[in-house]
Amino acid sequence: MKSLLSLLLPFLPLALSRAGKEYIEEDILNLRQKWAVEHPFGGISTFAHLQHVRCLVDPHEEFDIAILGAPFDTAVSYRPGARFGPRAIRAASARQSESRGFNVRAGINPYLSDVKILDCGDIPISPFDNELALRQMTEAYKELMSRSTPSGRRPIIVTLGGDHSIALAALRGVNSVYGPVSVVHFDAHLDTWYPTKYPSSWPTLQSAFTHGTMFHLAYNESLLLPTYNIHAGLRTRLSGADMSDYAGDDAQGWARISTDDIDDIGVAGIVKRIVDHVGKSKVYLSIDIDVLDPGIAPGTGTPEAGGWTTRELIRILRGIEGLDVVGVDVVEVAPAYDCAENTALAASQVVFEVLSSLAKKARATVKLEGEGEARDEL
Ligand SMILES: [Mn+2]
DSSP states (O other), X not given: OOOHHHHHXXXXXXXXXXXXXXXXXXXXXXXXXXXXXXXXXXXXXXXXGOOBOOTTTOTTSOOSEEEEEEOOOTTOSSOOOGGGHHHHHHHHTTTOOSTTOOBTTTTBOGGGSSXXXXXXXXXXXXXXXXXXXXHHHHHHHHHHHTOOOTTSSOOEEEEEESSTTHHHHHHHHHHHHHSSBEEEXXXXXXXXXXXXXXXXXXXXXXXXXXXXXXXXXXXXXXXXXXXXXXXXXXXXXXXXXXXXXXXXXXXXXXXXXETTHHHHHHHHHHHHHHHHHXXXXXXXXXXXXXXBOTTTOOOBSSOOSSOBOHHHHHHHHHHTXXXXXXXXXXXXXXXXXXXXXXXXXXXXXXXXXXXXXXXXXXXXXXXXXXXXXXXXXX
């Protein structure tokens, strides 16, 4: 007996043919000519209108640099809300694009350069279980760090936080490729605090993982190069009635630049201290937006008055662009406390400046390699 399907088969082409216009190549070109332009305020929000690929589930789309959201904020000590940081930074980056992306300060358009930058979307992170969240983030970073790139170099992940605790997972990812690295840390706070510095009569293993202890945990896991790490922009109050927090920081091998140092040694002096300190080591660049003054960047988890301006931070970042940066985060943007997108705008500009420096460095490397080949041929 014939099946119902075999009886219907002759009529299927008729059933599947659709009403409407057939498009030839010229039609497609016409459509593109009319509609391909995207206004800054239009389109689906990706960082700088970059191509969006969910890189964690699509391993075939290669990238040199990944913009990666880490929407996680259940390890904060004060204001929650940084889980909305990645989408706020993306929205605030809307005036950046391939067509209007030339960075005059840097002399390069990072979106039209030798590096392929994708917006890899967000890591899905549990908001209910921090042990699981850290495991998810760690696995995501290790996965993406293992990918091959169009340039043949190692991938660089630029994370949009999220609270600062995400840096522990990012450092584990970096460590899986490079071993221990230096950390250049822009922040009002130390973030090397011993977990016991957060007073609690109910200590648990899990409560040790916070946005103020992750570098201490990273030190314990030997993720940092001893003595090659440096904070910049510090102005936090310390625990108790002495400098013991600094002693703890010293013991973990960090140097410190305070916010006020900029008045004494200027941008150039700060740049020199950072560059002299980390030298040629591989660098993880961690930028807590609370390094900026809360008058400029109020939308953050633990604001501290009296910080740097965005211009000062950008000029310092420009000064250290020769460092061998292998991973980046811009964290602690909490848009619920923001006004007029100020904080997110500052963060998106900082990301733009870092991308410009990374693209510039890649161009210099290509040039050097090219010259090397030319020399080899002679
Ligand atoms: Mn921090």
